[in-house]
Structure formats: structure tokens, C-alpha cells
Amino acid sequence: MTSSHADTHVTLRELGLRDGLQMARSCPSTRQKREWIRIAHDAGVRHLEVGSFLPQDRYPHFADVRELIAQIGGLDDCVSSALALNERGVDDALATALDEIVLTVSATDGHSMANIGKTTEEALNLVRYTELARRLAGCRLRLVATIPVAFGCSIAGPVRPDDVIRLACTCLETGADAIAVADTVGYAGPRQVAGLCRSLLKRIGPTPLIVHLHDTRGTGIANAYAALEEGVRILDGTMGGLGGCPFAPGATGNIAFEDLVYLCERCGYTTGIDLEHLLGIIPIIRDSMPDETITGTLGRVGPPAKIPWSEQ
């Protein structure tokens, strides 16, 4: 994970098995999830978020998170990532071989309360707890603090860039190793993304900065382009563009991972990902999640046939 501007390699985190499932009506079986991970890894994906540490009875979609983390542990050079929302989840995560734990620290109390039932300050306490717990456990678990609604909140309204930067710094002082800024409700425009990324990279670089975008209003890929051009080198997406947000009515999901791979390669960035191979995940989505809309375009049309579009 680096965020040097000169470097043209981009790390893409595929979050379909976590962010892509949390609002879905149906979900892939464990066997299908394992196949998803295998195809992604074979295609060159090196960072997969595969679940949340939540009570299994209320969140059956994520009941197999430990098995998937173990699977990724057996793959060459691949980072497993998962979400925790409370101390119990953090403890459970520490008992696995998980590489990266994700904690959410919303830019607004309104979203934070609605999302995880904690104020932003209480969410910061979970970062402190995790920092302490991993140290006591002698564990190398990487800690990512995600800042939802960093570009505006569907509950609290506008969010000031300075407040996001201050919160990012507090997260880092509290123990986070990386910061993700998330356009949870799909409010961001590319100029705004460019501006916040520029300021954040200046302030927190070389700490890894992750940009997590949704495509609610058609600007998702443009926002990703703006982030890349400012020097961001870690971006999130979900295969097919799965996902959504309970606080953004009518919102489509995350930006489609396959379209993000194409964007990067089309612009001269390298991802190490074989797009054609990656598209083997699409039939798994179609089979196991028939009610979900696949917003990604590359699965339908493929890359341009007659022009070079990638350095690979």
C-alpha cells in the first residue's frame, strides 16, 4: 500500500462479499464465495473484503467470514479485510488470521448513530480499543478507519473538508494505519473528490489513503478518475457494482470493480488484474443474486476489441 503520485500502480480492494451483500436479498453460498475469491485471486486481485464480524443469527450473510479469511490466508500475497462494529467483533477478528480490520468513524453523528448506534466519538473509542487489543494480542492486524459520508450526509447535510481532515488525523493518532474516505450516499462530484484528496494527501501522506465511492448519480467513475489524478493509489469497488446504502433511497451500489479496473488500465495505471479472467465472477452473481442489478458495463460489452487499452 503506497500513495506516491509518481507510482502508477493502483491497489484495488474488492468489497463485493462484504459491502455488496449487506443489503442484498440473497447471497452466494460459501462454496460460491470461495469460487469468487479463487477467481479474483487468479485474476490478480490482492485485496478482498469478505465479511463483517456480526451476530450470525441476525447477519447470516456473513456467518462464513472466518472460513473465507482462512481461505485467503492460504493464497499467495493476498490481503483479507473485514468489518467490525463493536468490541465483540474486534475480539472475534483478533482470534482469526485476518490481515486488515475496518472500523467506521462517520463524519457526522447523525449518520454514525443511524449506521452503528454510536456517536462519532464513541466510534473513535472502538479504534482506541482495537489499537490496545491488537497490541496486547501481539497481533499485526492492520487497522483501517473508514470515514463514511465524507462528501456529504443524507441525514446531517454538508460536511466540511476541514472536519474530515481533522477526523482523519484523530483516527491516525488513535491507532489507525490507513484512512478510507467514503461517499456512502453517492453525493460526491469529481471536483470535490479531487479537492479533498489533495488536502488529505498533503496532510496525512505517506499514510495510505483509500477512496471508497458509490455510483448513485453517475459520477462514481469520474470521482475515481479525479482521485487517481490527485495521486490516490488505493480504491474500492464491488464486482458488478453490488451494494447500496440504507440511508440513500434509490441509490445504486458501489462503483463496479470491473469498470474501475478498466478505468485504471485505460488511463495508464497498472492494477495487475486480468480483466477478462475477473469477469468470471459475474456468472456467480447472476446465479446467486438474481434480484440484484449488475451496474458494471464491462461484463456486458467487454473491453475495446480493436485498440490497446492496457499496458499488460
Place this chain on the structure above:
Amino acid sequence: MTSSHADTHVTLRELGLRDGLQMARSCPSTRQKREWIRIAHDAGVRHLEVGSFLPQDRYPHFADVRELIAQIGGLDDCVSSALALNERGVDDALATALDEIVLTVSATDGHSMANIGKTTEEALNLVRYTELARRLAGCRLRLVATIPVAFGCSIAGPVRPDDVIRLACTCLETGADAIAVADTVGYAGPRQVAGLCRSLLKRIGPTPLIVHLHDTRGTGIANAYAALEEGVRILDGTMGGLGGCPFAPGATGNIAFEDLVYLCERCGYTTGIDLEHLLGIIPIIRDSMPDETITGTLGRVGPPAKIPWSEQ
């Protein structure tokens, strides 16, 4: 029509009633088209492409082009635009009150032959003919030369920027008043768009440069953003994202006009267009073109409710 970088006003050309209809299985009635134009104009759209001058028996979708041109002639400060593919079409156009005639001069002979049955050189002859004919007619008709497949061709392959620039200059020497570069088959990426627009504006500015994009591979709005940031101030779109291309299998259509309005306003450009009012066109599309996919997002989710996204 200006293309000064300092100016933040963007002219958006709505092409739904021409480019959006040419591959459609059904199409709005003349009454519905008139309503479409009325809503667009009321919303602030000042540039509408409303048909092609083609034989009515083979192209019934455009049989009412004269009536629509006459309608626009009666509206305040609104430019009517239409396509012609041959001398007969140009002659017919000159007999109307049309404001702007669009001629296509492909970047490759392969596309030009497949599209209009002429080589690029023969297409240039139509520009020469039109220049002469309008002068003889004493007519102020503006002449736009559109360069299809300016970012790569699904028949001939890669297209060199220098060749596009040279062709644009030839079109201007031959009589064109404005140049449009079109990503007809949806091959473009935003860095490529930025590069070509930068070179073209340097070479042909202050001649108006129009950028016409399709959203085949998810990069359409990112490409528009890249063009805007380079100083392009005239862009095309179709309501709902209607359209397609016979030479780009599986391709979705043009970039959605409503999403383009949102992008511009979200980035601090002004369009003079009331987005909410504009969305009144969507029900006309749903009613009259039930087989077409509406790719635009703003009709589904609307603009962000809680943050300022436009200067209006």
C-alpha cells in the same frame, strides 16, 4: 458558443430526438416530440438536435424534422440542429429555418464507408458543397463537422490524435464553423479525452469545440469531466442516455443529458438548466419507447437532497 477556459458557462446540446432515435425500435409521436422540446426549452436547454434529413420512407422516425425545426424557430434563444448525409439532405435543410447543420467526417475510412457509404475524403466534399450552397442561398446556417470514432474505431482500430487534429483543421478550411469530436463506439478514456481536447483547443481555439461521448464502458461521465477541466464548453448528451451505435455491439447510448447537467452543476459549471424541470421528459421516453433502457441516474434518484449541488 464559446470555448474560453475562464468562462464557467457550459452549453449542453440535447440530441435525444436525433441520435437517441436512430436505433430505437419505437419513437415518440410528433406530439410527444413537441412536448419534449417544450419541456427542454422551459427547463433552459438552448440547443436541440431534432432529426436527420433522410428519405422519409426509410427513416420514418425523422419524417417530422421540418415541423420540429419550425417549433424551435418560435422559441426564444434556442438553436435547432439536424444531420444531413448527402447533398439532397443539405438542400432540404437549406429550405428550412434550421440554425445548425451537422455533417459527419469520420476519422477512418472504414467507419465512414460503413456509416454513410462515403470515404472520409468524399465526406469532406459534402462539407465543401454545403459551404457553397449556403453561400449561394445567402443563408446563415451554422455548419458543424462531427468527427466520429475520433478516439478509436471498432472497424479500423486505433486513431492517432494528430490525424484527428489534421482532419479538424481540414474541415475548418473547407467551411465548417465548429468541430465535434465523437467517441462513437465508446472507446475513450478520460486521460485520452483530456489529451485530445488540450491539443485541439490549442490548435483550433477559439473555434467552438464540441465533445460528443457515449457511455459504453462506464467512462462517459468521467470523459465529460476530463473535457470540461481542459476547457471544453460544449458537450452533447441525450435524455435518458438514449442511443447506441450499429458499429459497437452491446454498446449503451450517449451519455445521459440529465447526468451531464448534474455533473456540470456539481463541479461549479453553470448550464442554465433546471434539472428537476428537465426530468419531465423521462415519462415521455418511458411511454413512447418502452423497449429502451434509461441509463441516466438522475431520473431515478434525483439530486442530493441535503447538500448544495448547484449555484442556481
